Amino acid sequence: MNLPKNKMKHDPSRTMFAPEFNFQTSAQEALAFDRQHIWHPYSSMNSANKEQDVWPVASAKGIYLTLADGTELIDGMSSWWSTVHGYSHPRLVAAICEQAQTMSHVMFGGLTHEPAINLAQKLVQLTPAGLDKVFLSDSGSVAVEVAVKMAIQYQQARGKANKSKLVALKSGYHGDTLGAMSLCDPTTGMHHLFSGILAQQYFVAQPEIRFDQEWQNSDIQPLRSCLEKHHQTIAALILEPIVQGAGGMRFYHPQYLAQARILCDKYDVLLIADEIATGFGRSGKMFACEHADISPDILCVGKALTGGQMTLAATLTTEQVATTISAGEAGCFMHGPTFMANPLACAVANESLALLIDNDWHQQVSRLEKGLLKGLGPANELDSVADVRILGAIGVIEMKSPVDMKKIQPACIEQGIWLRPFGRLVYIMPAYIMTDKELEELTAGILKVLKSGLF
Numbered sequence: 001m002n003l004p005k006n007k008m009k010h011d012p013s014r015t016m017f018a019p020e021f022n023f024q025t026s027a028q029e030a031l032a033f034d035r036q037h038i039w040h041p042y043s044s045m046n047s048a049n050k051e052q053d054v055w056p057v058a059s060a061k062g063i064y065l066t067l068a069d070g071t072e073l074i075d076g077m078s079s080w081w082s083t084v085h086g087y088s089h090p091r092l093v094a095a096i097c098e099q100a101q102t103m104s105h106v107m108f109g110g111l112t113h114e115p116a117i118n119l120a121q122k123l124v125q126l127t128p129a130g131l132d133k134v135f136l137s138d139s140g141s142v143a144v145e146v147a148v149k150m151a152i153q154y155q156q157a158r159g160k161a162n163k164s165k166l167v168a169l170k171s172g173y174h175g176d177t178l179g180a181m182s183l184c185d186p187t188t189g190m191h192h193l194f195s196g197i198l199a200q201q202y203f204v205a206q207p208e209i210r211f212d213q214e215w216q217n218s219d220i221q222p223l224r225s226c227l228e229k230h231h232q233t234i235a236a237l238i239l240e241p242i243v244q245g246a247g248g249m250r251f252y253h254p255q256y257l258a259q260a261r262i263l264c265d266k267y268d269v270l271l272i273a274d275e276i277a278t279g280f281g282r283s284g285k286m287f288a289c290e291h292a293d294i295s296p297d298i299l300c301v302g303k304a305l306t307g308g309q310m311t312l313a314a315t316l317t318t319e320q321v322a323t324t325i326s327a328g329e330a331g332c333f334m335h336g337p338t339f340m341a342n343p344l345a346c347a348v349a350n351e352s353l354a355l356l357i358d359n360d361w362h363q364q365v366s367r368l369e370k371g372l373l374k375g376l377g378p379a380n381e382l383d384s385v386a387d388v389r390i391l392g393a394i395g396v397i398e399m400k401s402p403v404d405m406k407k408i409q410p411a412c413i414e415q416g417i418w419l420r421p422f423g424r425l426v427y428i429m430p431a432y433i434m435t436d437k438e439l440e441e442l443t444a445g446i447l448k449v450l451k452s453g454l455f
């Protein structure tokens, strides 16, 4: 398979496409090709950094991933917060198939369709009060870009063009596109690598008071000071409500969010809630904003929106923001992706939202929260563990030292479980359909791995 590059490109005797790989007959060759040619998330193309760092998965059903060699793994990740109903749920598969027979895709400029209208209607109903205008896009990062552009266009349309920066929280994560990246934690987001092109934003210390601790007003002081000092140049505050995800898996106090809402109003700054990870029940509320009983001015959702079956995101805003933007210089909102409101994605999102209700997501998540407390709680006793925290269907074990990915992933696979730890964080967010027994197996597997002495 290792043909010289020029031969692969120019040999006229070759057909247009390379022969397909079949895992059953040429797993090694397929993996070798993958290693040499395909970028994975945050991966290196330097073979010295690559031992076995990807596993070929052949199928996924319910809470199980089946690897190409037949190994079955209980999935603890829900493919990064998304597959809340598990994989290949018959109702979700049917929704996609049915929609594919009618209309898989159609441009959204000048056209509209029932799946998008139904979805927008559901989102307006489900999300916190006042978020009535829906912009559908392709991924979480794009939903954040859209939110930022809405905030900037809004301020410009009000004659406040000097309000052109955002304020974000340290330890936050909002995506990998340039605008979103400018809002991620400056250190872990490696801002220095992109310093010539990244927008310069304000950052304030992350909230320190935990979800279940006693609130102290000092926690909001960094944000208050920043807004006091710079509000005339700030269009919006962006934050992940209650759960800071990829930036540290930290759960902070609802009062922080309540105070942030008050400060945004006081200083004429929009509040953008990035609920791409937390949306649709994960934190124990349909939206994490509900822990503080607040509505943001702009809300981003994605990931679990389609039950993790297809890529789709949405940015919602208020009548006031939307009408102000529309009365501005451009007379419209300046964004319009090719795959905006893709009908397949909208159809499966509609079915996923219906499933949340039919399955009583709240009861599912409360049950998982109890199981996580019981199953992961004992990790607190391990010398290598710094902290164990649980919120809704999210379980986090923070280690004292970073885990060695090359050791921990094979060790998890040995236990029949799929995890993707990072840094010092070993964390899970199971599908809501996971049974108590399956969760017990998953958490017992994690404890066994952590007790192995390897970490």
Ligand SMILES: Cc1ncc(COP(=O)(O)O)c(C=O)c1O
Binding pocket: 080, 139, 140, 141, 142, 144, 173, 174, 175, 176, 240, 245, 246, 274, 275, 276, 277, 302, 303
């Ligand atoms: C809070 C948050 N915002 C934005 C994103 C980016 O979403 P996507 O990976 O779909 O671009 C993520 C993804 O992990 C996220 O957790």
